[in-house]
Amino acid sequence: MGAKKRILWVDYAKCVGIIAVVTGHAINNVSGKSLDVAYNAIYWWHMPLFFMMGGFFLKQISPTSEGWAYLLGHRIKPLIKAYFLNGVILIILSHFFRQQSWDYTLLYFARLIYGGSTLNNYLSVFWYMTTYAIAIFLTTLLISYVKKAWLQFAVAIAIFFLGIQLQDMTFFGNESFPWDAQIALLAVFWMLLGYHVFKLFTKISWKYKVIYAVFGLSFFVFLIYLYAEGELDFVLWLKSSTIHTGLQAFFIPPLLCLVVFIGSEMIERAGGFLPLKFIGQNTDIIMFYHRAAFDITTLSAFMDHWYFRIIIGLAAPILLAWVIQWFKNNHFWHRIRIQD
Template structure:
């Protein structure tokens, strides 16, 4: 069990680094990491999801899940809202109507969130997606029916993306859950054959080779691929499944074997702090940029990791901040813990 937890945390740790780098000015990171960094987290959330067998357990799980995910969302959101408005006052850019819009958008969620709150869309989308997965697993016991429902949602996601204007913002980015459900479901099914997959050298070589071929195909202009889940930037019904899953599996393979090497605990530790890093890396860098307008992607990444880690350590010292910002209501056993990011 510890082995499994380690490589999962390592994958999350590397994944959050890719998320931060994707928000820098580095062109390679902005293009290629977007191919799979968010699908990776949805896949991992599916992998660690525990099936719920009855309605009573579903209600209990939903209460815990809602508190653990949405209380930090509100806590970080309101705290950053206050900081943002204070900065606007200090820079003579405060307008009451803008403050109202920012506060309203925080609870409307999804793609209307920008600036300090730009990455918050993921949390509400994950919230809806995991509820969908839990409901499907609870109501339907046939794998054929389950997979058929997931496939239908995946198709509907692409139909919506092609018909609805990208300027239309669905509340909480809940519609993106139609796409994310495919990644979460893949992660859930992955755990049934993960051990054989990771230890089979031929399957591993095949996945890594496919990733390399997909990179070559894009580099030689055989196709032009982009993925932006937040803004419904998914237009290729084949590649939107093939590329994110292939590259995510390649990273998971890397982590599975990397954990055997001593000295990788730091990366695994990052995987346990992904939520604070996700919430804070952009606002902290934006605040620094007020006094230091231009610095490179590497420093952006290092600051985006270090500052949230300090915040995490401090938050753990108080029961109040441990609940409000980390969603830790009580000490859980390994079997009770689930990855949400």
């Protein structure tokens, strides 16, 4: 059987999302009102976008050993393996590149196990992987054991607002929950929404999509204006569980994500763009390694600026992804795999 055909607009949407992730991290803690506005505007939608796309290809499972083997072995296990494998690699890289003590490094291995908002520097985005895995697990169970869509949403909305309430609570005295598990409660709603939106997306007339995109983009610009003028207090920092307010977090991210999906389909209809496709197909590597790549900019005072961090944060992991793909496609690599 041939490889399953990829849906290009999904790759383009992932590309837009990962560029937003890198940009948000690059401009973090950089002074300036315009960058502060841009930072918060990015955070209104970029991580919900990935959670929504996580719901696109979810499958119901049967209440059998085969169903549970698919969920735990095929969906959850690879995420956890990637989390710990890349986490260990980056902790070791951080130890030598940042000249950290072994006491700090050993403690970081322990923090990797607890995860969530305890992770910083190279691993600051790793909260997403564990939260994503928990949300995949919960949302799969929801669509498998609750058959009616309206009831699925009733459950998802209830646990969404439970997650909102948990942002001000501690976990046995700790400020953060292990694996940022409370954020997974919000992610279940976005993931379920993505699961159902994906089924309907191709059935919607392109004319209506364009109309929505125009109004949705105008709405985004209006929100940015309100925030810049101090008339909107909307913050969605998921890792630190800082959310103002629950209703805004419920309505605004899905509305903006839909604009990204339509814009991505527009790119596909325009003929596509190969580099964007490649970036969209390798978002995991960029997500894992862009923070480490930022340190390259500190080697020279000339490059130690946020715009160079964006360039390096994208270019270095993309080069790594290209090298990995080249080895996978190389006949020598195939011969090694055959011998093994």
